[in-house]
Amino acid sequence: MVGTENLRRTGVVALQNLAVAACYYAAGRLGLLRNLTVEGAVFTPIWPPTGIAVAALLVLGLRVWPGIALGSLLVIMHLTALRPEVLGNLVGNTAAPVCAYLMLRAVGFRTDLSRLRDGLALVFVGALTGMLISSTVGVTMLVIADRLHGHAFWAVWLAWWVGDAMGVLIVTPLLLLLHAARWPPxxxxxxxxxxxxxxxxxxxxxxxxxxxxxxxxxxxxxxxxxxxxxxxxxxxxxxxxxxxxxxxxxxxxxxxxxxxxxxxxxxxxxxxxxxxxxxxxxxxxxxxxxxxxxxxxxxxxxxxxxxxxxTAGNAPRGGPSSRASGEAGDGPRQETAGR
Missing domain, CATH: 1.20.58 (Methane Monooxygenase Hydroxylase; Chain G, domain 1)
Structure with a gap:
């Protein structure tokens, strides 16, 4: 019985990872439809896969990180052949959302975004800080592989960083909202x-x-x-x-x-x-x-x-006692007047 339960749980986790990988890959293909070229490097102004990765981790937990890595690998294989520097990009694309998730958990982030501190955490911790990893690793790999001149490092790094951060800022809140929404709306x-x-x-x-x-x-x-x-x-x-x-x-x-x-x-x-x-x-x-x-x-x-x-509980107790007190007080006054 325990073995069956463990097998079922393993199957659910595997399906979740495959679903995350498929969504990551589809979002990557969608994001690549529009791109800009800066210093010979191609980048996307909005990279939706980062938003999907962070949202998946916040909803499903750390167990779906292999799905993020698999989705990132599929996107990279769509763009170029597997080379040593590509593995660096794979590590950066996986580590960035994982670190963003861990930092958000550390600051007490709530997925309903019902507090200002949650919005600030998603902006400054999840997007701007977490995506420093993917942009830094990715551009560094381009320089090491001699596919980018050193003088163009900061321009390409800025474009890469902002594109990844925009994916978290726009896509992650919508996915969290969709997960918590009541159906039918x-x-x-x-x-x-x-x-x-x-x-x-x-x-x-x-x-x-x-x-x-x-x-x-x-x-x-x-x-x-x-x-x-x-x-x-x-x-x-x-x-x-x-x-x-x-x-x-x-x-x-x-x-x-x-x-x-x-x-x-x-x-x-x-x-x-x-x-x-x-x-x-x-x-x-x-x-x-x-x-x-x-x-x-x-x-x-x-x-x-x-x-x-x-008030309702005190009224019945107060009424009779008051009347009794009044009646008791009236007797002596009447007797005094008689004498």
Whole structure:
């Protein structure tokens, strides 16, 4: 019986790892559809596999790290032949999300992202700090293999680091939200959601394809979606905007017209990074405030119920004793008046 249970558990873990590897590989192929070239090195402005890897570790635990390694190996084999430096990239791509997961666990991260500290931890610990490993190892391997000149190290490193961090900032919150969502979702505000979706699509297209520099127009939408739909609305808006901005940047149209590759990379990554930070932190603040207000309201309601119960319990005991006391006091006064 114990052997059967262990075999079943091993089979479940194996299936989870295969699922993580498949999702990692599919996300990698999707991310490679749009890329930029910096100093002869090709990179993706948003690398979704890092977000999938961190989310898988947070939901399923450390046991799925082999699936991350397998998915990374499949992506690397799709891009190039297996060489010694490729193994370094494989180690870096696997170690980065694992270290990010361990650091998030160490700071008490909650996957529901209901507190501001959770949003800050995901940004500064999971994304910006954890992804230092993959970018540093990856670019170092390129230099060691003589596929990248040393003077181009920092430019390529910055592009690699921001791309990996963007995958965590945008993809991980959405996957955590999807995992915790109740199905079927409630559509009490479907009219507002539909209208907001249409407005967002129109503004995003204008921002991405207009020759004017109108990237700032997306921030009022982020505020609106965060106020009304919290994390789900703000992160979906950020994802749509990042994808459209990346397409415009790779095609060098709209606000990216006339810029060289370095300028395109800097402008795109600065816009995507600030937008993702705004969406994630703002929605975390709003969610925390609403949860705090709900907790205070519940506490006040419980206090009212306790007071009502105490009042109802004291009234029967207080009534008869008061009347008895009054009757006892009336007798002597009447007798005194008679004498």
């Amino acid at each position: 409630r559509m009490s505000r479907w009219q507002e959601a539909t209208g907001l979706t249409l407005v967002t699509c129109g503004v995003v297209l204008l921002v991405a394809y207009s020759g004017l520099s109108l990237l700032f127009l997306i921030y009022p939408l982020l505020i609106w979606t965060a106020l009304r739909f919290q994390l789900a609305g703000s992160m979906l808006c950020a994802l749509l905007t990042s994808v459209m901005a990346t397409i415009a940047a790779t095609e060098e149209i709209g606000p990216f017209t006339g810029l060289d590759q370095i300028e395109v990379m800097l402008k795109l990554q600065a816009f995507n990074g600030t937008m993702a930070l705004t969406a994630l932190l703002l929605s975390s603040v709003i969610t925390e405030q609403r949860n705090t207000r709900r907790s205070v309201e519940n506490a006040c309601q419980e206090l009212v119920e306790v007071l009502e119960h105490l």
